[in-house]
Amino acid sequence: MSDDTIAVPFDIYRFLPGKDQIPRYQRYTLQLVPHTPVLTGLLQIRSELDPTLGLRYSCRSAICGSCAMQINSKSRLACETQVGPEVERHGRIVVEPMRNQPVLRDLVVDQSPFWREYQKVEPHLKLDPRRPMPEGKPTPMTPAEVDRFKETPRCIACAACYSACPAAEADPGFPGPMALAKLYRFVVDPRDTAHQERLLRIQPNGLWTCLRCHLCTEACPKDVRPSERIRDLKEMAIAVQGATELGSKHAYGFKENLKGAGQINEMKLVRATFGLSGMFGQVGQGIRVWRKKPEIMKKPRKIEGMDELDKIYAALDPPPKEDTP
Ligand code: FES
Incomplete structure (x- = not known):
């Protein structure tokens, strides 16, 4: 990609609840090289043009998940989305906060709904005391057993999947793609003792609310493929309980x-x-x-x-x- 700079128009969602009546979009235009990350552009706007712009970030390396936002209507990580292809495709970069979570300020959302749903699936091992190691640690798994959930540990909890999910928008009680992908990780873990209990509990509480639209898989920056894990959970739930929901x-x-x-x-x-x-x-x-x-x-x-x-x-x-x- 060329190192020549291009004009990059940013249309940024601005809203401060309690002060602003309604959200507005503010235009800032920067000269940037095409491979500049959107996050770098936003930080330049904040440091040079408007110090009041609210956004969240940390690692700038697609690791921490803090910078997820809507970029030209797609849930993306701002630190790994380059401005050049966005401008080429859309002529500008519309930056908005993530969906399905209340806005605190501009691009910063309150992630409580996302984390609340995650907690509900009890994302921790319930160990089988019949498989202890001599020193009290759980039995190690075989490579084939680990392979069954090799995608889910890649999740960085950025909530891009939750933001993209129309089922979470329609039903705030829906656990969301990340929570279900994490649930899957424990359901197939041979060390966990609560496989059936987890499946029985999730069936009437949202598993079938998933629309199979695969937008979560499209949004996931780490290829966790949550929609495929939800499909696996549905198959396992029917195997355990039959078609009862x-x-x-x-x-x-x-x-x-x-x-x-x-x-x-x-x-x-x-x-x-x-x-x-x-x-x-x-x-x-x-x-x-x-x-x-x-x-x-x-x-x-x-x-x-x-x-x-x-x-x-x-x-x-x-x-x-x-x-x-
Ligand atoms: S700033 Fe950490 S993932 Fe983007």
């Missing part, structure tokens, strides 16, 4: 529903999710949808290429092996 019933019903035609039979899916008696509670919603889209009442026609879908189902649900005499 609305979310798991819906997921299971969806899979069964596509069999045969390759298209969703909406009526059957509502029944699989809510049960026969629960369907009555959905009548109002059903009428509203039917008025807009009357074809949902019809039995879906078989799609072309259904044989390909059949092969996928056959791979997912192999027939039971016959006992050899």
